[in-house]
Amino acid sequence: MKGEVVKNYINGRWVESKSKETRDVISPTTGELLARTPMSTAEEAQEAIEAAKTAYERWRSTPAQTRIRYLYRFRNLLEDYFEELSKTITMEHGKIIDESRGEYRRAVENVEAAASIPTLQMGYNFEDIAAGIDEMVIKQPLGVFFCVAPFNFPGMVPTWFWPFAIACGNTYIVKPSEQVPLSQIRQFELIDKVGFPKGVMNLVNGGPEVVNALIKSPDTVGMSFVGSTPIGKLLYKKCGEHGKRAQVQAGAKNFITVMPDANIERTVPNLMSSFFGNTGQRCLSGAVLLAVGEVYNPLKVAVVNAAKELVIGNGLNEDVQMGPIATKAALKRVLGYIETGIKEGAELILDGRNVKIPDYPKGLFIGPNIFDKVTPEMTIAKEEIFGPVMSIIHVKDLDEAIDIIHANTYGNASSVFTSSGKIARDYQYRVRAGNIGINIGIVAPIATFPFSGMKDSFFGDLHGQGKDAVDFFTENKVVITRWF
Amino acid sequence: MELRNFGAVIKFALEVEAMAAAFYETANAITKNQQLKSSFETFMQMRMTRMELLKRLRRENTTEMILEPISGLNSEKFRPKTECPEGCPDKKLIELAVSMENLNSAFYIVAAKKIEFLIEPADIFEQMAEENLEYTKQLEKFG
Numbered sequence: 001m002k003g004e005v006v007k008n009y010i011n012g013r014w015v016e017s018k019s020k021e022t023r024d025v026i027s028p029t030t031g032e033l034l035a036r037t038p039m040s041t042a043e044e045a046q047e048a049i050e051a052a053k054t055a056y057e058r059w060r061s062t063p064a065q066t067r068i069r070y071l072y073r074f075r076n077l078l079e080d081y082f083e084e085l086s087k088t089i090t091m092e093h094g095k096i097i098d099e100s101r102g103e104y105r106r107a108v109e110n111v112e113a114a115a116s117i118p119t120l121q122m123g124y125n126f127e128d129i130a131a132g133i134d135e136m137v138i139k140q141p142l143g144v145f146f147c148v149a150p151f152n153f154p155g156m157v158p159t160w161f162w163p164f165a166i167a168c169g170n171t172y173i174v175k176p177s178e179q180v181p182l183s184q185i186r187q188f189e190l191i192d193k194v195g196f197p198k199g200v201m202n203l204v205n206g207g208p209e210v211v212n213a214l215i216k217s218p219d220t221v222g223m224s225f226v227g228s229t230p231i232g233k234l235l236y237k238k239c240g241e242h243g244k245r246a247q248v249q250a251g252a253k254n255f256i257t258v259m260p261d262a263n264i265e266r267t268v269p270n271l272m273s274s275f276f277g278n279t280g281q282r283c284l285s286g287a288v289l290l291a292v293g294e295v296y297n298p299l300k301v302a303v304v305n306a307a308k309e310l311v312i313g314n315g316l317n318e319d320v321q322m323g324p325i326a327t328k329a330a331l332k333r334v335l336g337y338i339e340t341g342i343k344e345g346a347e348l349i350l351d352g353r354n355v356k357i358p359d360y361p362k363g364l365f366i367g368p369n370i371f372d373k374v375t376p377e378m379t380i381a382k383e384e385i386f387g388p389v390m391s392i393i394h395v396k397d398l399d400e401a402i403d404i405i406h407a408n409t410y411g412n413a414s415s416v417f418t419s420s421g422k423i424a425r426d427y428q429y430r431v432r433a434g435n436i437g438i439n440i441g442i443v444a445p446i447a448t449f450p451f452s453g454m455k456d457s458f459f460g461d462l463h464g465q466g467k468d469a470v471d472f473f474t475e476n477k478v479v480i481t482r483w484f
Numbered sequence: 485m486e487l488r489n490f491g492a493v494i495k496f497a498l499e500v501e502a503m504a505a506a507f508y509e510t511a512n513a514i515t516k517n518q519q520l521k522s523s524f525e526t527f528m529q530m531r532m533t534r535m536e537l538l539k540r541l542r543r544e545n546t547t548e549m550i551l552e553p554i555s556g557l558n559s560e561k562f563r564p565k566t567e568c569p570e571g572c573p574d575k576k577l578i579e580l581a582v583s584m585e586n587l588n589s590a591f592y593i594v595a596a597k598k599i600e601f602l603i604e605p606a607d608i609f610e611q612m613a614e615e616n617l618e619y620t621k622q623l624e625k626f627g
Contacts, residue, residue, distance in 0.1 A: 083543070096489070096491075098490055098491040098546050098551055099551060101491065101542065101543065101546035105547050106547065269553050272553050273553070277551055306553070309553070318491045318492040321553055
């Protein structure tokens with residue numbers, strides 16, 4: 001595989017892209033070239049659309065119980081190849097192996113949840129809406145859907161969507177992140193092994209040209225996207241222009257509030273996972289720590305001490321707790337934000353720059369960074385950094401914390417650490433964020449719940465996973481009947 | 485070495501089980517006592533089964549919501565001495581086995597507390613600790 005151009009999977013077979021333009025897939029740990037991603041053409045996207053469109057009618061007529069047996073087989077293959085799949089994520093993305101395992105576990109759960117489609121896709125009916133007349137709703141599939149996947153969860157995110165989509169009777173096209181295509185390539189090798197009818201599942205590597213072709217085609221129905229807010233907004237608008245359904249899960253700036261009555265001993269490990277897990281490259285990562293009242297000083301000391309202890313290195317080593325940043329560009333961006341934080345007057349009390357891991361001189365490593373004396377107006381308190389940077393703001397009370405949260409444009413997730421039920425209830429009631437944690441730093445909804453998001457963190461109506469996914473991938477058709 | 489992640493804990497548990505399986509395999513080859521030989525063979529098989537169980541626990545219980553650092557669990561305290569030289573008398577083999585089982589049990593008891601946020605693995609660790617003590621009782625009958 002090393003240095004090879006990865007292939008597309010269209011109409012049940014692996015095909016080489018005709019495009020000469022490629023993007024290197026570089027290991028963030030070793031710096032070695034792992035593979036190259038072809039920037040496939042609009043014509044190749046169209047071939048996938050044609051295949052998916054052709055497969056659709058036959059697939060939607062296939063009984064749901066038969067459709068989900070493909071998912072069962074796929075699920076079993078995920079279990080069989082679990083360690084190898086997890087290692088592929090770590091290899092191409094850099095996250096630690098336990099995080100990769102966690103990612104695949106959620107992928108398995110999504111496939112399992114989608115296998116409940118014979119229950120989830122049931123419609124409803126009502127007799128005698130007028131004399132002798134009955135009414136019902138049938139939840140019907142719609143056609144060809146596609147997803148544009150992000151780099152930070154290359155194994156899991158597509159499974160928020162496609163298992164539900166095809167279980168409902170749609171056909172599907174995955175466009176993986178061009179930075180990390182290998183996890184999807186490996187998954188599609190398993191999809192090929194399962195033997196789905198040709199055209200039901202397709203994969204097209206590439207960039208904007210592929211995405212534009214998928215959106216503009218009159219033969220696609222809807223898009224699921226996970227990525228940054230600027231790109232998400234743009235694609236959401238384009239989907240609107242072309243009459244597509246869209247669920248756009250975008251950027252984040254997650255505020256974590258710690259109250260004076262929080263259990264610090266239990267809170268701090270949770271904060272480490274929230275702010276520095278996945279090297280801060282989660283849309284659910286903590287970004288700003290709002291320390292309320294007198295908890296500020298002891299909390300600051302505790303988080304700095306705990307962060308200093310985190311072991312950084314090759315994520316394949318079980319003892320490592322933080323891997324590298326996924327790409328050079330991302331590392332440059334994170335370092336830029338740290339510089340900005342310093343220039344704007346925040347105090348860098350833990351400096352994770354210049355971390356060197358002896359065996360990996362080309363690795364994109366950065367340690368945990370903690371800023372103190374941050375104010376809500378500072379860039380590092382407002383913008384998404386997407387790296388291991390904690391910005392501490394000292395606030396006087398919960399109201400001030402919530403005002404700061406609400407002043408931010410994002411609304412993906414927010415957590416409060418407290419031992420007060422009243423405060424916890426206030427927080428979940430008042431805070432405008434899609435995923436709320438009470439004494440939980442990573443608010444990752446399980447497969448049967450929607451992955452929510454608000455404000456500039458989500459565009460659309462229906463989220464990924466759970467019943468939302470079923471509604472997104474089906475249309476409610478109303479039938480009113482009378483028999484003479 | 486400090487075990488800081490669930491994955492590191494499981495990796496060490498797998499090492500412990502592999503060492504125990506290897507010990508019983510060697511001990512089985514050394515002893516001439518047929519009853520003891522049979523017990524060593526059983527214990528070796530049990531350890532192989534437990535390794536599969538540990539792999540399943542790792543596969544099914546790692547979720548990102550609970551990936552918090554673990555502290556205060558040092559593997560070196562729990563690394564057993566399992567070398568049994570050729571011609572080692574049965575009494576010494578039993579002593580080594582008992583000592584290993586006790587140490588393994590202690591590891592699983594301590595580790596279960598460290599991973600108590602993962603209910604199934606914590607319960608199974610406790611169960612393994614009990615099994616180790618049960619093996620100890622069986623081994624002591626030979627003494």
